[in-house]
Amino acid sequence: MDSSKPYVICHMLGSVDGRIKQDIWGFKDHHKYFEETAEKIAADAWLVGRVTMQEFSSPTTPDLNNTVIVSREDFVALKSATYAVVIDPSGKCFWDTNMVSTEHVIEVLTESVSDGYLEHLRNNKVSYIFGGKDSLNLELVLRKLRQLFDIQTVRIDGGGHVNGSFLKANLIDEFSLVLAPVADGTIGTPTVFEAEEGYGNRMATQFKIKSVDRIYDDFLWIRYLVVRDSVNSR
Template identity: 25%
Template sequence: MENRPKTTVILATTADGKIADFQRNAARFGSDIDKNHLEKQISLVDGVIFGAGTLRAYGTTLTVRNTELLAQRKQENKPSQPINIVVSASGKIADNLRFFSQPVPHWLITTEEGTKNDTSNFEKVLTFSPEETGKINLVAAFKHLKEIGLNNLAILGGGELVASCLEENLIDEFCLTLCPYILGGKTAPTPVEGKGFLSKHSQKLELLSLEQIEQEIFLHYKVF
């Protein structure tokens, strides 16, 4: 971890393990308690990172608004909002999203091909794509983020990005909120997508804490 930020995946999931419905609409099943939990976790990090699909579904990001959390960031000499980093190999992000009017730093991680699209809404565009693959080199990207002072990252989805990070051993912890809903659907996205892992190579977790608040269960795992 010395060559990359500490990373925590923060997601709300239904009881059947879905993070959105089969049409991939924005998940709205988390309670206000879960939203406050997410805001607190975001307030603790230097940057939040999420895939383009997640941004397209929501159109916005969650900003830190709680006055106590803002005061804590100020006391620690941190900017009021963490850097918001979108990961998109294509670089095709609609320029009319409300996200771009929100008071957060907007960064993009993409490929050389992705930079051929209009990325002017982003204050910073970073490319980490070996020519032979055309894919984003997440290991190099995370190393660079660490080098420029981002020591703690929150990964907010989607499942493809989480899977890619897991494959490269780039995830340290999971904070999962288990919500009392069933969505079903074989195509509905889950916290970890990608090709998947064989059972003998499954990623093992250590439960650090478990808390029930009303109808939701907050799970905190360490990856090992």
């Protein structure tokens, strides 16, 4: 493992046809299948995309008409035992606090965000790091999380586009899948990994099984390790 970046575990709840949870699955408490297994994965931080994190952030849009120029330097508001990291390139999550439950918030931004948004984060003591000028370099993001916050293990909690971005960048070390005993069958609904249209120039990512457990009667919890040299590995 690359010791300059955190160990990355992607954790998801998926159907047998690779879909992400939908209401038609018919489970009474779908949250527990994901959350109770996630709690058993030792990690210093969990990471999600902007859409997912907006469930936890402030519903109020603040006044961002700030005239102060804020330098594009990473901002460490405080050090914590655990962190909640959001991939938010354009700065669309707003905050009344710098915590989600017991985790300190870290915003992952591009340098294209406004000065007003950075001032908003600083005023609320929300940490932030820059992953690039106009687009994110996810490897750089991971290295900064390790260097600035001493994060050793990151658990990625989706959704599909965030998972796919890290998969495409070959930055996932382990995949934890709670396999639900259901076939969704809906064409066009989100899948566990949404990397890109078509095949591009990449090869599919291969895994080897780390462990398999039968849970909640008919669910499987499968943990895979990524096969780094996956070309012609089978």
